[in-house]
Amino acid sequence: MSMLLVQALNGLQFGVLLFLVAAGLSLVFGVMDLINLAHGVQYMLGAYVAATLGVWTGSFWLGALLALPVALLVGLALEWLVFRHLYRRDHLSQVLATFGVILTVEEATRALWGSAPQTVLEPTALTGGPLGGVEIVGGLLYPTYRLIIIGVGVVVPLLLWFLVERTRAGMLVRAGATHPAMVAALGVDIRRLFTVVFAFGAMLAGFAGALASPIFPVAPGMGDTVLILCFVVIVIGGVGSIRGAFIAALLVGLLDTIGRAMLPDALRLVLDPSAARQTGAALASMLVYIAMAGILFFRPAGLFPGARA
Amino acid sequence: MNDHPINRRRFLTTTAATVAAGGFGFTPSILRAQSPAVKIAFVATLSGPGAALGTHLRDGWLAGVTRLGNQLGGRAVETLVIDDELKPDVAVSKVRAALERDKVDAVVGVVFSNMLQAIVRPVTESNTFLITANAGPSTVAGKGCNPFLFSSAYQNDQPHAAMGQAAQDAGYKRVFVLVPNYQAGKDAVAGFRSRYKGEVVDEIYVPLSQLDFSTEITKIAAAKPDAIFTFMPGALGVNLVRQYRQAGLAGIPFLSTFTVDESTLPAQGDAALDFFTAATWAPNVDNPHSRRFVQEFEAAYGYVPSNFAAHAYDAAHMLDAAIRKTKGDVANKPALRAALESGEFPSVRGALRLGTNHFPIQDFWLCKVAKRPDGKFQTETVRKVLTADTDSYAAACRMG
Known part of the structure; x- marks a missing residue:
């Protein structure tokens, strides 16, 4: 039972990371109707910048903090250079152009940092010592850093909800998503609004990358695997819905983790051990996609269809 | 998502060419006058997720060749660096081009076993020597062993x-x-x-x-x-x-x-x-040959060499010793094969010999x-x- 609790924590923590990446993607998709494949690259850049600045300043936390404005600036620059010209184009052009951004940025990263995984400082406690772990149940140690990630996963969605639902800027964003012409007619610079939303999404992705850097390897292509899972999250949650992205991210995180933890053992009841292990492992890695197919069958627009869907 | 062949291929061929030119383009003209350079195709995965290993392998080879004065067995050497992109079809077509167009005398390298399995037939069927500096799948070590295939590394x-x-x-x-x-x-x-x-x-x-x-x-x-x-x-x-x-x-x-x-x-x-x-080896292995390798490698490339680099470095010495034995005659294949089989070359691992399947017998x-x-x-x-x-x-x- 305690095992299940720890595995659930693992799933939540993975889900939170997925949410942070998916939130920005979903926001941009929902508000601007822009398919941004390059979102994974922004996640990767966040991790690289955090890693490099962390080593440079000698503190992981400082590096992660400094990565935020850098990610924001990169987002602004990319928006100005590429994305601005895509808002009115069809989805195919957007996919092509953003895929081009992936190739360019990945190759540039490789040229700048090389293809080997990067050095990342371990996050330290406020006292300067190692973070260590918290004993949860039955002597199982849970890394404190992962608990911090779960904490972030509680704070950020609340903050996002507050921003979008309770502030004037959020109101404009919501209005801009559904009635862009009307909002423009009222004297709001819709273009600037889109720039801000895009840069904010990029910053969220960069933040997720920075947060993930002590756990996942910081290497070229690190954004690709996450991006695929994020699209699954968005499709399950409903395009453009932050709430849907949150629930779907946790669902995907939990499903993936619990599946990996339980399936091989569960299959042992009906198969011989070595077959159970391998089928279980294969099945567990498909579970998320099977779930997506199932949800799409019953709710083609996802769990929480957003404004545009 | 890792499938972006065109840009990356173009980028890397350029890089590879630059590296090759930087290292070997300026062979002294006296040597060139004596006899044409020995041409080696060096195959490694230099793009995608496996690129870090390929870089180690390539740098190990380049360090070996530099150590030997840009010569193999007394003859000037020219290395063609090939990025297999971890795609069997790409590996085969690039290696074919090296064999047919560039007429390379030997193919060296290969990080991943599936890449070796892709190129082993095209290379050995053209009676060209193939020295694997890392990959050692069972398929080429047992029944599928080949007179033209040698390993400077190990069986997987x-x-x-x-x-x-x-x-x-x-x-x-x-x-x-x-x-x-x-x-x-x-x-x-x-x-x-x-x-x-x-x-x-x-x-x-x-x-x-x-x-x-x-x-x-x-x-x-x-x-x-x-x-x-x-x-x-x-x-x-x-x-x-x-x-x-x-x-x-x-x-x-x-x-x-x-x-x-x-x-x-x-x-x-x-x-x-x-x-x-x-x-088979670690950077602290204490023999003069190994110490010098680590020291020169770190000075040239700025990082600590791995087993991958060491085995590629050994591959250069393996070829060097064999070509020297044939007095620089790389066209005399039976003599070159016998020389390679002797396994007599200075290795960073100390003494080793080759087994009947051309894989090292080692500690x-x-x-x-x-x-x-x-x-x-x-x-x-x-x-x-x-x-x-x-x-x-x-x-x-x-x-x-």
Whole structure:
């Protein structure tokens, strides 16, 4: 039972990371109707910048903090250079152009940092010592850093909800998503609004990358695997819905983790051990996609269809 | 998502050409007048997720050639660096071009076994020598051994078996096994179990795209094994090692193969300290040839050489010694083959010889990750686990 609790924590923590990446993607998709494949690259850049600045300043936390404005600036620059010209184009052009951004940025990263995984400082406690772990149940140690990630996963969605639902800027964003012409007619610079939303999404992705850097390897292509899972999250949650992205991210995180933890053992009841292990492992890695197919069958627009869907 | 061939290929061919030109374009004209240069095609994975290993392999070869004064056996050498992009069809077409258009005298390198399997026929059927500096699949070590194929590295199963022997010697009763769910992962388990006779508490297979190991780490913590055995190459290993340390499991001995080495240690850092690996060589191996290799390699490339680099460095010396024996006549294939078979060349591993299947018969070491006084990380030999080990496929080889 305690095992299940720890595995659930693992799933939540993975889900939170997925949410942070998916939130920005979903926001941009929902508000601007822009398919941004390059979102994974922004996640990767966040991790690289955090890693490099962390080593440079000698503190992981400082590096992660400094990565935020850098990610924001990169987002602004990319928006100005590429994305601005895509808002009115069809989805195919957007996919092509953003895929081009992936190739360019990945190759540039490789040229700048090389293809080997990067050095990342371990996050330290406020006292300067190692973070260590918290004993949860039955002597199982849970890394404190992962608990911090779960904490972030509680704070950020609340903050996002507050921003979008309770502030004037959020109101404009919501209005801009559904009635862009009307909002423009009222004297709001819709273009600037889109720039801000895009840069904010990029910053969220960069933040997720920075947060993930002590756990996942910081290497070229690190954004690709996450991006695929994020699209699954968005499709399950409903395009453009932050709430849907949150629930779907946790669902995907939990499903993936619990599946990996339980399936091989569960299959042992009906198969011989070595077959159970391998089928279980294969099945567990498909579970998320099977779930997506199932949800799409019953709710083609996802769990929480957003404004545009 | 890793499929972006055109741009990357173009970019890398340019880089490779620049590297080759930078290293070898300026062969002294006196040498060129004597005889045309020996042409070597050096194949490695230099793009995509496996690129870090390919870089080690290529730099090891270049360091070897530089050490030999840009000559092999007294003849000037020209290296054509080929990026196989980890795609069998790309590897074959590029190698074919090197054989037919550039008329290379030998093909060296190859990080991944599936790349070697793709090019082994085109190369050897054109009666060109192929020296693998890393990949050693069972298919070319046993029944499929080939008169034109030589290895300066090892057969794939050997490091895993060496780790199995190390676990057996250490008296571990319960070992937890964790590997990726693909052929090489299954081979690793088989290799480990061929020499480890204790209980395997659990075997977990994870997908190659695995990001988070928390599920598996929780299982390991709950099982409380005497040690774990794992094979997690590249970024997977960076992931696992850091998460293992963060979860406070470092008290459980971490036995591994291709998981902690000089290609991943810069990213793993302190998290990998005292973790174990099995290898034929480590940068602390104390003989003059090896010391000089490490020193010159670090000066030239700015990082600590791995086994990959060492085996490619040895490949250069292997070819050098053989060509010298034939007095520079690379066209005399029977003589060159006999010279290569003698296995007489200075190796950073000390003395070794070649078996009937052209794979080295050599010692295997248990190695441990250590931090050097200059703050860099490297693996260091702990004790010799296997002495003059022959791979298990050699017996099936009938060389034509």
